[in-house]
Amino acid sequence: MIDTCDQIFVLLQHWLVSYxxxxxxxAAGVLLSVAAIVCLFPALFALTTVFERKGLARIxxxxxxxxxxxxxxxxxxxxxxxxxxxxxIVPKSADAAVHFxxxxxxxxxxxxxxxxxxxxxxxxxxxxxxxxLFYFAMGASAELAVFMAGWSSRNKYSLxxxxxxxxxxxxxxxxxxxxxxxxxxxxxxxxxxxxxxxQSQYTWGLPHWYIFTPWGFAGFLMYAIxxxxxxxxxxxxxxxGESELVAGYHTEYSxxxxxxxxxxxxxxMFSISGxxxxxxxxxxxxxxxxxxxxxxWIWFFSKLMLSIFVFIWMRGTLPRLRQDQLMNFAxxxxxxxxxxxxxxxxxxxxxxxxxxxxxxxxxILLLAYAGMGLAEMRKQRLGPRSYRxxx
Amino acid sequence: xxxxxxxxxxxxxxxxLAAMLLKNTVHCALALxxxxxxxxxxxLNLDAQFAGFAQILVYIGAVAILVVFAILLTRGSETPxxxxxxxxxxxxxxxxxxxxAVLGWAVLGSARVLPHETAVPEVTVQQxxxxxxxxxxxxxxxxxxxxxxxxxxxxxxAMHEKVGHEKEDSK
Numbered sequence: 001m002i003d004t005c006d007q008i009f010v011l012l013q014h015w016l017v018s019y020x021x022x023x024x025x026x027a028a029g030v031l032l033s034v035a036a037i038v039c040l041f042p043a044l045f046a047l048t049t050v051f052e053r054k055g056l057a058r059i060x061x062x063x064x065x066x067x068x069x070x071x072x073x074x075x076x077x078x079x080x081x082x083x084x085x086x087x088x089i090v091p092k093s094a095d096a097a098v099h100f101x102x103x104x105x106x107x108x109x110x111x112x113x114x115x116x117x118x119x120x121x122x123x124x125x126x127x128x129x130x131x132x133l134f135y136f137a138m139g140a141s142a143e144l145a146v147f148m149a150g151w152s153s154r155n156k157y158s159l160x161x162x163x164x165x166x167x168x169x170x171x172x173x174x175x176x177x178x179x180x181x182x183x184x185x186x187x188x189x190x191x192x193x194x195x196x197x198x199q200s201q202y203t204w205g206l207p208h209w210y211i212f213t214p215w216g217f218a219g220f221l222m223y224a225i226x227x228x229x230x231x232x233x234x235x236x237x238x239x240x241g242e243s244e245l246v247a248g249y250h251t252e253y254s255x256x257x258x259x260x261x262x263x264x265x266x267x268x269m270f271s272i273s274g275x276x277x278x279x280x281x282x283x284x285x286x287x288x289x290x291x292x293x294x295x296x297w298i299w300f301f302s303k304l305m306l307s308i309f310v311f312i313w314m315r316g317t318l319p320r321l322r323q324d325q326l327m328n329f330a331x332x333x334x335x336x337x338x339x340x341x342x343x344x345x346x347x348x349x350x351x352x353x354x355x356x357x358x359x360x361x362x363x364i365l366l367l368a369y370a371g372m373g374l375a376e377m378r379k380q381r382l383g384p385r386s387y388r389x390x391x
Numbered sequence: 392x393x394x395x396x397x398x399x400x401x402x403x404x405x406x407x408l409a410a411m412l413l414k415n416t417v418h419c420a421l422a423l424x425x426x427x428x429x430x431x432x433x434x435l436n437l438d439a440q441f442a443g444f445a446q447i448l449v450y451i452g453a454v455a456i457l458v459v460f461a462i463l464l465t466r467g468s469e470t471p472x473x474x475x476x477x478x479x480x481x482x483x484x485x486x487x488x489x490x491x492a493v494l495g496w497a498v499l500g501s502a503r504v505l506p507h508e509t510a511v512p513e514v515t516v517q518q519x520x521x522x523x524x525x526x527x528x529x530x531x532x533x534x535x536x537x538x539x540x541x542x543x544x545x546x547x548x549a550m551h552e553k554v555g556h557e558k559e560d561s562k
Contacts, residue, residue: 098421130516133444140452144424147459151417163463166456173452190516 006295009036010122033125037114045266046076052312059316079259086255091154094252098152103253103260106145110264112138113271118193120284120297131192132184135275136177139230142268143169146239149261150249161248164323165239169230171330176226178338179219182345183210183279192275196283205289209282214361215345218369220280222338224310227272229326231265234315238323273307274300333372340368395436403429416462424455441516 004011017029050065050073057064065072090099116131118124128134143166150162184190187198201208210216229236240248250261277283281303284296321329344361351357406426410419427450434443477483523531 095415095418098418128440130440130444133441133448133516137444137447137452140448144451144455144459147456148421151459151463159463163460166460170453170456188517 002293002295006121006297008295009120009297030125037125038111041111041114041267041270042263044270045263046080048266048270048308049076049079051309052315055309055312056316059313083256083259088255088257089252091252093154095152095154098148099252100257102145102149102152103257103264105148106142106264107260107267109138109141109145110268110271113268114274116192117271117274117278118196118283119274119300120295123284123297124193127193128191130190132180132190132195132275132279135192135271136173136180139176139268139272140173142264143173145264146249149253153249153252155252158249158251161239161251165232165249168232168236168239168323168326168330171327172226172229172236172334175222175330175334175338176230178335178342179222179226180275180279182215182219182341185342185345186210186215186349192278192283196278196285199282200285202289207282207285207287207289209280209285209287211280211282213348214358214365215341215348216280218337218341218344218365220276222334222341223276223280225334227269227276228311228314229330231269231272233269233311235318235321236326237315238320238326269308269311270304273304273311276307277303333376336372337368341365396433399429399432399436403433417459420455420458420462423458424451427451427455439514441514441519 013029013032016032017025020028053075054064054072065075068074068078090096113135115125116128116134146165146169147162150158150160150165153159183195187195189195199207199209206212211220228234232239240250250258253261277300284300286292286294286296286299344364347364348357348361351360403426406422406424406429409422410426413419413422427446431443431446431450434446
């Protein structure tokens with residue numbers, strides 16, 4: 001009974017596919033899984049937009065959308081109808097072909113990332129040997145779409161926004177990859193299913209998730225910072241800051257193309273949170289050994305939605321970072337910490353089991369964090385506020 | 392030579408041709424990206440997963456973006472005044488044909504040198520890793536030194552401009 005609940009989607013797929021002749025069954029199974037992903041994540045996106053607007057509103061001491069449906073929960077339907085029926089304006093001097101292809105490329109590459117995420121036991125679309133590499137390859141291709149959008153609009157605001165966005169995404173891609181490499185070092189495989197399996201053991205009822213190790217915790221923090229910057233999410237959302245750059249690289253997009261950019265950004269947030277839960281939070285594993293009877297896909301999606309709520313919380317709480325502050329942070333703090341984390345992970349691996357490696361690795365990471373933080377703060381000359389008035 | 396191979400080869404060649412023939416430089420860079428994608432798909436067609444995904448990650452994710460940034464930050468995005476084809480195109484064609492002949496002779500002749508392999512080799516990422524730090528560790532370290540020197544060189548080039556400007560301002 002527990003196993004049936006756990007494997008219910010797999011069994012459903014097998015049952016639906018069994019009605020077809022045997023030679024069509026593998027392709028039909030894959031098509032069915034793809035259809036499920038393409039239907040599920042945009043639905044989650046719709047739900048997330050409501051949660052975001054209500055959540056941000058409550059953080060800012062106001063109500064948020066509350067007119068469409070009970071407590072405003074049908075707002076995404078209204079938004080969807082609006083974006084579908086709005087006129088699709090393409091500027092006369094814009095590059096029509098590239099302007100059209102930019103949101104298409106973004107959405108395609110963002111959805112490809114879901115192909116390797118294990119969303120439950122036996123619930124991977126494609127179990128690739130180099131799954132993590134495939135995921136990062138798709139993420140890197142998404143940056144090109146951002147550039148295409150900004151350049152093809154023939155608009156200074158768009159171009160500035162696109163260049164800032166691409167610079168930010170490239171800078172934070174290095175810490176993103178480096179913080180994932182430590183997981184690969186310890187697991188010994190790039191396959192995401194093997195990474196989840198390696199975290200599914202329990203000691204004294206507590207799981208072996210990588211976030212509960214010193215290098216895993218540091219790696220998770222670096223990964224969280226890098227993902228917030230990769231998806232252009234506050235506090236790193238200068239490229240699309242409304243008060244700074246009109247709307248950044250999607251200024252000249254209206255109607256459904258803007259909706260596609262919005263969809264692409266949120267679905268990228270989902271997939272990168274999904275990867276984060278797979279790498280550091282144990283994927284579809286339960287947090288305590290006495291809770292393993294709950295289906296695995298419920299754990300995966302709960303952790304995913306928890307990450308999304310943390311993103312929304314950060315957006316409502318932290319101020320925006322300026323472009324140069326953001327780049328300084330990436331190259332001068334996050335990257336050296338990631339390199340140190342690599343060393344510490346190697347040390348962990350070769351020190352053997354025992355309490356000593358926990359103490360040594362935690363000490364090295366904490367000292368480095370405190371040291372680098374103190375060094376950076378000493379350079380800031382923070383005095384009393386000074387005003388400059390126009391003459 | 393299956394249908395998929397011909398399709399991917401057509402895509403790659405079309406991307407390369409478009410990269411040469413289009414008038415707008417950024418369009419050429421994007422067509423080059425299509426050619427890179429075609430190459431990556433050819434690698435995947437040969438079951439070389441690591442090579443295919445690394446091709447996408449490095450070429451499309453980094454090299455293509457570098458190319459478009461370079462076009463943007465220089466004056467390459469304007470349409471050229473004198474036309475895109477050079478006056479010495481016949482000599483260029485002859486040299487390209489000579490290089491193609493040498494490459495073709497080398498590739499076709501290599502089939503005799505390789506041992507007869509009937510099955511497609513199953514190369515896992517772990518085998519590639521072991522080979523990289525085992526047999527091919529010297530090329531790996533040399534490439535690492537080369538990349539580090541390129542990084543330091545880029546930082547020095549960027550730094551020199553700032554120092555040069557400051558010196559001019561103080562005069």
